[in-house]
Structures are given as C-alpha cells and as structure tokens.
Amino acid sequence: MKRANSKKSIKSTSKAIQRSRLVKRTPVDKKTIEDLVAANRILYAQSVLDGYGHVSARHDTIPDRFWLSQSMAPGLVTAGDILEFDLSGEPVDGQGRPTYSERFIHSEIYRRRPDVKAIVHSHSPAVIPFGVTSVPLKPIFHMSGFLGTGVPIFEIREIAGDTDMLVRNPGLGAALALCLGNISLPQVVYRAIYLEVNARLQSNAMRLGSINFLTSEEAKLAAAGNDMHVLRPWMLWKHEIAKKSSA
Amino acid sequence: MKRANSKKSIKSTSKAIQRSRLVKRTPVDKKTIEDLVAANRILYAQSVLDGYGHVSARHDTIPDRFWLSQSMAPGLVTAGDILEFDLSGEPVDGQGRPTYSERFIHSEIYRRRPDVKAIVHSHSPAVIPFGVTSVPLKPIFHMSGFLGTGVPIFEIREIAGDTDMLVRNPGLGAALALCLGNISLPQVVYRAIYLEVNARLQSNAMRLGSINFLTSEEAKLAAAGNDMHVLRPWMLWKHEIAKKSSA
Amino acid sequence: MKRANSKKSIKSTSKAIQRSRLVKRTPVDKKTIEDLVAANRILYAQSVLDGYGHVSARHDTIPDRFWLSQSMAPGLVTAGDILEFDLSGEPVDGQGRPTYSERFIHSEIYRRRPDVKAIVHSHSPAVIPFGVTSVPLKPIFHMSGFLGTGVPIFEIREIAGDTDMLVRNPGLGAALALCLGNISLPQVVYRAIYLEVNARLQSNAMRLGSINFLTSEEAKLAAAGNDMHVLRPWMLWKHEIAKKSSA
Amino acid sequence: MKRANSKKSIKSTSKAIQRSRLVKRTPVDKKTIEDLVAANRILYAQSVLDGYGHVSARHDTIPDRFWLSQSMAPGLVTAGDILEFDLSGEPVDGQGRPTYSERFIHSEIYRRRPDVKAIVHSHSPAVIPFGVTSVPLKPIFHMSGFLGTGVPIFEIREIAGDTDMLVRNPGLGAALALCLGNISLPQVVYRAIYLEVNARLQSNAMRLGSINFLTSEEAKLAAAGNDMHVLRPWMLWKHEIAKKSSA
Numbered sequence: 001m002k003r004a005n006s007k008k009s010i011k012s013t014s015k016a017i018q019r020s021r022l023v024k025r026t027p028v029d030k031k032t033i034e035d036l037v038a039a040n041r042i043l044y045a046q047s048v049l050d051g052y053g054h055v056s057a058r059h060d061t062i063p064d065r066f067w068l069s070q071s072m073a074p075g076l077v078t079a080g081d082i083l084e085f086d087l088s089g090e091p092v093d094g095q096g097r098p099t100y101s102e103r104f105i106h107s108e109i110y111r112r113r114p115d116v117k118a119i120v121h122s123h124s125p126a127v128i129p130f131g132v133t134s135v136p137l138k139p140i141f142h143m144s145g146f147l148g149t150g151v152p153i154f155e156i157r158e159i160a161g162d163t164d165m166l167v168r169n170p171g172l173g174a175a176l177a178l179c180l181g182n183i184s185l186p187q188v189v190y191r192a193i194y195l196e197v198n199a200r201l202q203s204n205a206m207r208l209g210s211i212n213f214l215t216s217e218e219a220k221l222a223a224a225g226n227d228m229h230v231l232r233p234w235m236l237w238k239h240e241i242a243k244k245s246s247a
Numbered sequence: 248m249k250r251a252n253s254k255k256s257i258k259s260t261s262k263a264i265q266r267s268r269l270v271k272r273t274p275v276d277k278k279t280i281e282d283l284v285a286a287n288r289i290l291y292a293q294s295v296l297d298g299y300g301h302v303s304a305r306h307d308t309i310p311d312r313f314w315l316s317q318s319m320a321p322g323l324v325t326a327g328d329i330l331e332f333d334l335s336g337e338p339v340d341g342q343g344r345p346t347y348s349e350r351f352i353h354s355e356i357y358r359r360r361p362d363v364k365a366i367v368h369s370h371s372p373a374v375i376p377f378g379v380t381s382v383p384l385k386p387i388f389h390m391s392g393f394l395g396t397g398v399p400i401f402e403i404r405e406i407a408g409d410t411d412m413l414v415r416n417p418g419l420g421a422a423l424a425l426c427l428g429n430i431s432l433p434q435v436v437y438r439a440i441y442l443e444v445n446a447r448l449q450s451n452a453m454r455l456g457s458i459n460f461l462t463s464e465e466a467k468l469a470a471a472g473n474d475m476h477v478l479r480p481w482m483l484w485k486h487e488i489a490k491k492s493s494a
Numbered sequence: 495m496k497r498a499n500s501k502k503s504i505k506s507t508s509k510a511i512q513r514s515r516l517v518k519r520t521p522v523d524k525k526t527i528e529d530l531v532a533a534n535r536i537l538y539a540q541s542v543l544d545g546y547g548h549v550s551a552r553h554d555t556i557p558d559r560f561w562l563s564q565s566m567a568p569g570l571v572t573a574g575d576i577l578e579f580d581l582s583g584e585p586v587d588g589q590g591r592p593t594y595s596e597r598f599i600h601s602e603i604y605r606r607r608p609d610v611k612a613i614v615h616s617h618s619p620a621v622i623p624f625g626v627t628s629v630p631l632k633p634i635f636h637m638s639g640f641l642g643t644g645v646p647i648f649e650i651r652e653i654a655g656d657t658d659m660l661v662r663n664p665g666l667g668a669a670l671a672l673c674l675g676n677i678s679l680p681q682v683v684y685r686a687i688y689l690e691v692n693a694r695l696q697s698n699a700m701r702l703g704s705i706n707f708l709t710s711e712e713a714k715l716a717a718a719g720n721d722m723h724v725l726r727p728w729m730l731w732k733h734e735i736a737k738k739s740s741a
Numbered sequence: 742m743k744r745a746n747s748k749k750s751i752k753s754t755s756k757a758i759q760r761s762r763l764v765k766r767t768p769v770d771k772k773t774i775e776d777l778v779a780a781n782r783i784l785y786a787q788s789v790l791d792g793y794g795h796v797s798a799r800h801d802t803i804p805d806r807f808w809l810s811q812s813m814a815p816g817l818v819t820a821g822d823i824l825e826f827d828l829s830g831e832p833v834d835g836q837g838r839p840t841y842s843e844r845f846i847h848s849e850i851y852r853r854r855p856d857v858k859a860i861v862h863s864h865s866p867a868v869i870p871f872g873v874t875s876v877p878l879k880p881i882f883h884m885s886g887f888l889g890t891g892v893p894i895f896e897i898r899e900i901a902g903d904t905d906m907l908v909r910n911p912g913l914g915a916a917l918a919l920c921l922g923n924i925s926l927p928q929v930v931y932r933a934i935y936l937e938v939n940a941r942l943q944s945n946a947m948r949l950g951s952i953n954f955l956t957s958e959e960a961k962l963a964a965a966g967n968d969m970h971v972l973r974p975w976m977l978w979k980h981e982i983a984k985k986s987s988a
Contacts, residue, residue: 002288009282045849050938050974051974051977051978052268052884052970054972055432057487063975072973072976073973073974073976073977075977075980075981076976076977076980101966109947121883122970123884125938125941125942126945128881128882128946129942129945129946129948130944130947130949131950132881132882132953132954133946133949133950133951133953134950134954135949135950140375140379141370141375141379141412142411142412143299143370145411145412162464162956162962163959163962164883164886164956164959164962164963164965164966165882165883165886165955165959165962165963166883166966197297197372200372201272201375201376202370202371203449203945203948203949204376205375205376205379206948206949207376207380207450207453207454207948208376208377208379208380208382208450208453209380210381211379212379212380213379213899214412215409216408217409218410218850220413221409221410221411222412224410224411224483225348225411225413229299231295232299232318232319232320233320234298235319235320235323236298236320236322236323237298239322239323240322248504248705250606260723282642289617381631386628388617388622388626388659389659390617392658392659393563422603445621448622448623449620451620451623451697452622452623452627453627454623454697454700454701455623455624455627455629455697456628456629457627457628458626458627459626460563460625460626461659462656464555464656465656465657465658465659467541468657468658468659470657470659472595472658472660476546478557478565479545479546479565479567480544480545480546482570483545483567483569483570484545486570487569487570581954604969634869634873635864635869635873635906636905636906636907637793637864639906654885691791691866695866695869695870698870699869699870699874700942701870701944701947701948702870702871702874702876702947703874703875703876703877703967704874705873705874706873706874707873708906709863709903711903712903712904712905712906713905714902714908715835715905715906716905718841718905719905719907723793724773725791726792726793726813726814727791727793727814728816729813729817730792730814730816730817731792733816740855
C-alpha cells in the first residue's frame with residue numbers, strides 16, 4: 001500500500017495517468033457523498049453504530065463502483081474521507097489511506113445484487129442479543145413492517161469454522177451476499193434505526209408475555225408505507241447532526 | 248393537491264377570496280399555536296415522539312376547526328408549519344403542503360367529542376409493549392392517577408382486517424374516536440409523558456414481583472391532583488426546549 | 495395568601511414590622527442556599543428528580559427554620575426562589591408565592607428529628623418499583639453501604655386509607671417522620687443518587703440470579719467510607735450543572 | 742502530609758534537593774500524561790466511571806514509577822492533577838494533595854506485573870451485576886474477544902473477611918495483583934468500555950434464551966483483532982470529550 005506522502009510524486013510524474021485514475025466527482029456524486037457522510041453521522045448519533053461499523057452507497061452512474069469511507073469511526077467521517085471502490089474491494093485511488101477489513105461485505109453485495117444501492121454494517125446493540133439466541137426478530141409495530149419477510153441469518157461458522165468473526169475476504173463476502181435484500185440510502189438508514197427500535201421493543205415486550213406481532217399481510221402493507229415516508233425522519237436526523245457539529 | 252408555488256397565483260388573482268379563505272390568526276390563536284409548537288418539541292425532547300407522531304389543538308373560538316402541523320417530524324415544527332383544519336380532515340388553506348396520513352385521528356375525535364381540546368398521537372416506546380401483549384397499563388404511582396379508569400384499546404383489525412395499521416380515512420378515525428377521554432393541551436402533554444413513565448416503571452416493577460397498584464379511589468384522588476399541577480413540569484419542559492434551540 | 499404586589503404596601507406601612515418578619519440572609523445562609531440550589535439542579539440533572547420533587551436544608555443557626563423553594567420544578571430553582579419556612583410548614587414571609595403541597599414532609603421531619611439537616615423528596619425512577627413490590631432494597635456494592643440498615647417504608651394507607659398519596663398535612667408528615675434517618679446536604683444528595691444507582695443495579699442483577707449482597711458488617715464499614723467521600727462527586731456534579739447553565 | 746503552600750519554602754531552601762525530588766516531565770511523559778487525562782475523561786463520558794474510580798499509566802522510562810491523578814472525580818482531571826507515584830503507593834512529591842485510598846490496586850499490580858502498562862479501576866454499571874451473582878461474563882461478540890480467557894475474580898472476603906470493600910493497603914493490592922492480565926493505555930480504555938458493552942448485551946440476551954457465545958478459538962482470533970484496532974474508537978472518544986470541554 002503506497003504511503004500518503006507519495007501523492008506528490010504521482011502528481012509530478014504523469015497528469016494523464018492521474019486524470020484517468022483519480023475520482024472525478026460530479027454534482028450527482030457530491031449529493032450522494034453528502035448523504036453518505038450524513039448517514040455515517042446519523043447512525044452514530046442514533047447509537048446504531050459506535051466507534052465501529054460502516055455505510056456505503058453505490059455510484060450513481062458507474063454501477064461497479066461504490067463509495068465508502070477510509071477506515072475510521074463513522075461519527076467522524078467527512079466528505080474528504082470518502083473513497084471510491086471497485087468490486088474487488090480495493091479503492092480506485094486510495095493513496096495509502098487505511099481501508100476497513102470488512103469492505104468485502106460491501107463489494108460482494110454490490111457485485112451479486114445490482115438492485116442494492118446502499119449498505120450498512122453495524123453492531124446494533126439491541127439487535128445483537130437476537131443474533132446470538134434463537135428468538136427471531138419480527139415486526140412489532142408498523143414502523144418495522146419491513147421485518148415481515150423475516151431477517152436472513154449469515155452464520156460464518158458454516159462457511160469457515162472458527163474465525164475472528166470478520167468478513168475479511170471476497171469469499172466470505174460472497175457467502176454473505178446470498179442472504180440480503182435491496183435498498184436505497186435513506187431507506188437503509190431508516191431500516192438500520194427501526195431494526196434497532198424493533199429489537200428493543202420486542203425484547204421489552206417479551207417480558208410482559210406473548211406478543212401479538214403484525215400478520216404478514218399487515219407487514220407487507222406497512223412496509224410499503226415505511227418506504228413512502230423515509231424522508232420525514234431523515235430531515236430530522238440530518239438537522240440533529242448539523243446542530244451537534246456547530247455546538 | 249395544489250403545489251406550493253401556486254401561492255403567488257392565488258395572491259394575484261383575487262384578494263377577496265384570499266381574505267375569506269386564509270386563516271386569520273388572532274392573539275388567542277397565537278398563544279395556542281405557540282403552545283402547540285412547544286408541545287411538539289417537548290414530546291420529541293422527552294422521547295415520547297420520534298420522527299413520527301403528531302399533536303393537535305382545537306381552535307379556541309371556532310369549535311369545528313383545529314390546528315395541526317403539516318406533515319413533518321414533530322421535533323422540527325415551527326409556527327409557520329401549523330395549518331388550520333376542518334372536521335373533514337382537510338386544511339382550510341393548505342397551499343399544497345403535505346398533510347399527515349393519520350389526520351383523521353384528530354378530525355374524527357374533535358367531531359365526536361366536543362369536550363376534547365387537544366390530541367397526541369405517538370409511538371411511545373415503553374407503551375408499545377403493553378399495546379402488543381395482554382398486560383393492562385395501571386397506575387403505579389400517583390403521577391399517573393389518570394390511568395385509574397383504564398386505558399381504552401382500539402383494535403384496527405376488528406374494523407378493517409389486515410391494513411397498514413394507519414388511521415388513514417374518516418371511517419377508521421370515527422371508530423377510534425369512540426374510545427377516548429377529554430383533555431387540554433398541557434394536560435395531554437403531561438399525560439403522554441407520564442403514560443410513558445408509568446409504562447417503564449410498570450415493566451421494570453413486574454420483574455421484581457407482584458405490583459401493589461393504586462386503588463381506583465386513590466387513582467381518582469391522585470388524578471385530580473395531576474390536573475391541578477400540570478403547569479409545573481410544563482414550565483420546565485418549555486425551558487429545556489428553548490435551551491436546545493439556542494445551543 | 496397575600497399577593498406578590500402587596501410587597502410595596504408592606505414596605506410603605508411599617509419598616510419595623512418588615513425588619514422582624516423578613517428573612518435576613520447571613521453569609522452562612524448564603525452558602526447553604528447556594529448549596530440548596532445546586533442540590534435541586536444536581537438531582538434533576540442526575541434524573542433522581544424530574545419536574546416534581548423537592549429538597550430542603552435546615553437553617554444553620556435557627557433550628558426551627560428551614561429553607562425550601564417555592565413550588566416549581568427543581569431543575570429551574572434559583573436562589574431567589576428559596577423561602578424560609580417554620581415548623582408549621584408555612585413560609586415566614588412567602589409574599590404569596592405558591593408552596594409545595596407536601597412541605598409537611600420537611601416541616602414534620604425537622605420538628606421531630608433535630609439531627610436531620612437536609613431532606614430530599616423524589617420519585618426516583620429505579621426505586622419506585624421497589625416501593626410497589628415486596629423486594630427490599632439492599633446494598634449491592636460499597637457505594638450504597640448506607641442501605642445496610644434497611645430502607646424504612648411509610649405506608650400511607652395505614653394512616654389514612656385511600657388518599658391522593660400526598661403528605662399534604664402535618665398529621666401525615668408526623669407519621670412519616672417516625673421512619674427516617676439523619677443527614678447533611680451533600681450527604682442527602684449522595685444518598686438520593688446512590689439509592690437510585692443501587693436500585694437499578696439490584697434490578698438488573700436479579701435477572702442474573704441470586705445476589706451476593708454486602709453483609710451488615712461490610713455495609714457498616716462501607717457506609718462510614720461513603721460519608722467521608724461525599725465531596726468528591728459533589729464537585730463533579732456541581733461542575734456539570736454549571737456547564738449546563740452556561741451552554 | 743505537607744500542605745500545598747509549602748511549595749514556596751521548598752523552592753527557597755534548596756534547589757538541589759528540589760531537582761532530585763521533583764518530577765521532571767519529558768516530552769514522552771507529556772504525551773502519556775495527556776493520554777491519561779483523556780482516558781479519565783473518556784471513561785467518565787462513556788459512563789464506565791462516575792464520580793469514582795481511577796486510571797493510571799506506568800512511567801515510560803522508569804518502570805517503578807507510575808502516573809495517577811490526585812484524589813478527585815475522573816471527569817474533572819487535568820494534567821496538573823497527575824502525580825508521579827512509586828511502588829510503595831506514595832506520591833514522589835505529592836505536596837499534600839489527597840490521594841485515592843485504593844492507590845494500592847495500582848502500585849501492587851505494577852510491582853508484580855512488569856508487563857502491565859495501564860490500569861483502570863471502575864464500578865462499571867452493567868458489570869457489577871455479574872460481580873455479585875454467579876453468572877460468568879463471556880464474549881458475546883467479537884468486540885469483546887478478550888473475554889475469551891475468562892474474567893478473573895478477586896474476592897476480598899477470602900483475604901480479609903468483612904471490610905469496607907476497599908483495597909486500602911499493599912497487602913490487599915498484592916492479593917488482587919495475582920489475578921490480572923497485561924495491557925497498554927488505549928487498550929485498557931477499550932477493554933473497560935467493551936467489558937461494559939458486553940455485560941449489557943449479555944444481560945439483555947439472557948432474557949431471550951440460551952446464548953451462543955464465541956468459542957475459545959474465535960475469541961482468541963477476535964482478541965488479536967481487537968488489539969489491532971483500538972485506535973479507531975480512541976480517536977472518536979477523544980474528539981467527543983474535546984467537544985464537551987469547549988461547549
């Protein structure tokens with residue numbers, strides 16, 4: 001991996017190569033990158049991400065490219081940290097900046113699933129207990145109607161036995177990609193947050209007794225409603241992180 | 248629905264029509280609208296509302312009109328977002344601004360219940376588990392004495408089978424309206440908050456064993472006390488949101 | 495009760511009467527009142543009090559007088575809100591300002607217990623579940639060693655049958671006063687906070703299994719330690735509320 | 742213990758003695774002390790410490806010296822509060838400033854464990870329930886892989902019967918030192934925080950059913966990963982406390 005101070009030597013050797021290799025950020029890209037930075041910071045502010053986890057968005061015009069921050073805490077991400085990646089999971093012009101070990105979650109899903117526009121990887125605190133026990137997450141209110149179709153489980157032990165639990169190569173990413181559903185950026189942020197909310201409510205409700213979940217028809221109808229209204233909280237969450245930054 | 252940019256064309260065609268259709272906000276209205284904005288923001292700050300939910304207040308002098316924000320996150324509501332509605336659930340002069348799908352909760356309750364002065368619709372997090380299990384909410388301390396008369400349940404399945412769970416037409420609103428009790432604006436905010444508090448306490452207390460709830464006589468006496476003192480926390484909560492805004 | 499605007503008429507009639515009736519605040523009083531204001535705001539910031547509850551401190555030199563705020567949310571109390579009370583539970587010169595219904599908790603305890611220097615009345619959220627079930631609060635770690643001697647219970651039903659649950663007259667205050675222990679102002683704030691902490695920990699630990707509480711000898715030794723170190727967190731908590739005020 | 746105002750008399754009597762006794766802070770020390778101050782404030786901001794608890798770091802060049810704040814709330818610690826200690830548990834030049842009763846936790850561990858570089862003592866709220874019941878803490882996700890080797894328990898009753906629970910002399914510190922593992926400063930902060938996170942998740946997951954913990958091999962592999970990435974959240978946490986200070 002080239003070190004950061006080699007940037008000058010690249011610039012001085014060949015401007016032609018530079019032009020073909022550097023990311024040219026169009027106005028459309030700028031909006032996507034802005035939203036991606038917001039998504040990182042919103043998910044941190046909403047306690048879905050902590051110092052770890054990551055969010056990516058597929059390039060608007062080049063389908064085999066996606067945007068993902070260099071390796072750092074999502075709560076600190078700025079536009080200057082966003083790198084362009086290709087489907088091998090490597091940055092197009094990383095300039096030696098560190099990348100997330102688990103970038104293959106993103107590259108392999110984008111590779112196998114052309115319908116996916118954005119991905120969140122988190123250690124969502126209320127969700128983890130459901131990931132390590134056998135209780136399935138189900139939609140407890142209409143805000144998480146999208147859970148009606150079930151939450152797919154990827155069990156890394158089935159693929160690779162004992163590991164450090166990280167999806168740290170394309171093979172593991174490919175195995176994971178077979179599990180997931182399709183999504184845009186405000187949608188993925190909405191779902192990441194309401195997945196966490198549903199998990200918390202479900203856990204609390206289980207203490208009271210048997211839960212009356214949504215039927216699958218109700219979940220389907222509610223999910224269509226969820227998608228129509230994702231911009232309402234998105235405006236609020238963006239406002240909240242803007243306040244935090246200026247405080 | 249007219250688009251926002253048609254406002255200019257209305258103004259230029261007929262000022263006479265404009266005068267009869269536009270909301271004339273009196274000093275009394277201004278106070279109510281100010282309180283309504285505060286109610287929205289307090290309930291968000293107190294985590295009773297999140298990006299969703301809404302609060303309304305009946306017009307002080309025209310009983311078949313009420314105030315409700317355009318469709319947006321309650322935590323961002325300002326006086327300029329408050330629209331005047333009639334009992335059909337439509338804004339008097341909406342000027343194309345989006346309205347909440349569930350505005351019929353408000354219009355139908357105001358229609359059928361002349362004693363009701365204000366309404367909150369929320370997805371109060373500690374309350375939802377009680378809504379999806381069979382444990383009834385009961386007054387665990389005197390602050391929620393108002394729960395002594397029980398919490399009415401509206402089950403949408405009984406009226407409309409499988410739905411997206413939203414009260415999105417007058418028929419569903421009418422069915423809901425048959426359930427509820429009467430209330431003013433600081434009272435409804437107090438009750439929304441202490442309903443949440445009671446639910447949290449009750450859920451936590453259930454873990455310890457059998458609960459010694461208020462008797463119905465104690466609840467009745469305590470409820471009268473609740474109503475007498477709603478302005479004490481109202482001043483605090485208003486102060487808190489004012490600090491938030493200037494930070 | 496005289497109204498606030500009668501202050502001018504008192505001043506103009508008789509300065510002699512005024513001098514004997516008005517509170518003369520000495521430098522010692524000023525320090526106590528400052529600490530009392532801090533105690534109110536700390537307990538609100540630490541979520542032991544919400545919009546309700548109150549804190550008082552006995553007068554430093556006149557044992558049958560005590561300081562208590564006029565009726566308002568503790569989180570908003572300033573030095574100008576502190577009134578001087580006598581043991582009848584009435585303000586010495588209230589000037590029509592509203593008083594807490596439950597001021598008799600304070601007056602009657604100070605009357606019967608000359609060793610008590612300060613009192614907190616709260617609806618401490620993690621403690622309430624223990625008050626409405628039969629699980630006794632016991633010291634789970636050395637920070638709450640003071641619980642080793644048990645937590646006295648005052649059951650209002652035994653004295654007055656069905657009520658609104660408030661200690662709203664001297665008779666009820668007297669019955670309550672028979673239960674309690676002795677305390678200074680930073681001590682009472684420390685205990686109010688660590689009572690809440692212990693309740694939360696105990697409730698959480700009960701989910702894991704049988705708890706290994708402190709023995710009564712350990713509790714006694716730990717309690718002596720608690721008292722010696724109350725100023726350490728007091729400095730932190732005062733710093734925190736000062737930051738809040740200037741933000 | 743000499744009082745703070747004796748500093749001037751030392752300076753005026755003998756500069757030679759002063760030079761040999763005073764702490765000379767090198768640039769390396771300055772960085773360590775800066776990190777130690779940050780560690781104190783991060784652990785308070787992250788609710789691992791409250792008004793109590795402490796963090797220390799071994800001297801970079803003099804192995805039988807370590808840095809520890811004078812006795813105060815960790816959330817208020819500044820560079821000027823950090824004292825240099827020797828392995829007897831006494832400050833090299835304390836100038837009468839108060840020291841923590843439990844400084845022997847630090848001195849005895851540094852004495853017996855040359856591999857240890859930093860120590861946190863806390864009353865971590867989600868961890869305490871595990872300390873007072875018989876449920877062992879185990880790694881529930883890869884972030885706390887370091888728990889794979891088990892959490893050693895020090896039971897003070899076995900050494901000293903009934904006490905006030907404090908490690909207030911070298912004998913108790915020595916008994917405790919026999920239990921622990923080796924660690925650097927960002928590592929110890931990471932582990933203190935993720936121990937708390939794991940405890941909370943484990944407690945919540947237990948409510949759902951039988952937990953599928955990491956195997957010991959997975960834990961070992963994950964632990965190596967934890968250590969490699971401790972700087973990622975460290976940058977975030979430092980940023981957060983810096984914001985808090987300037988707000």
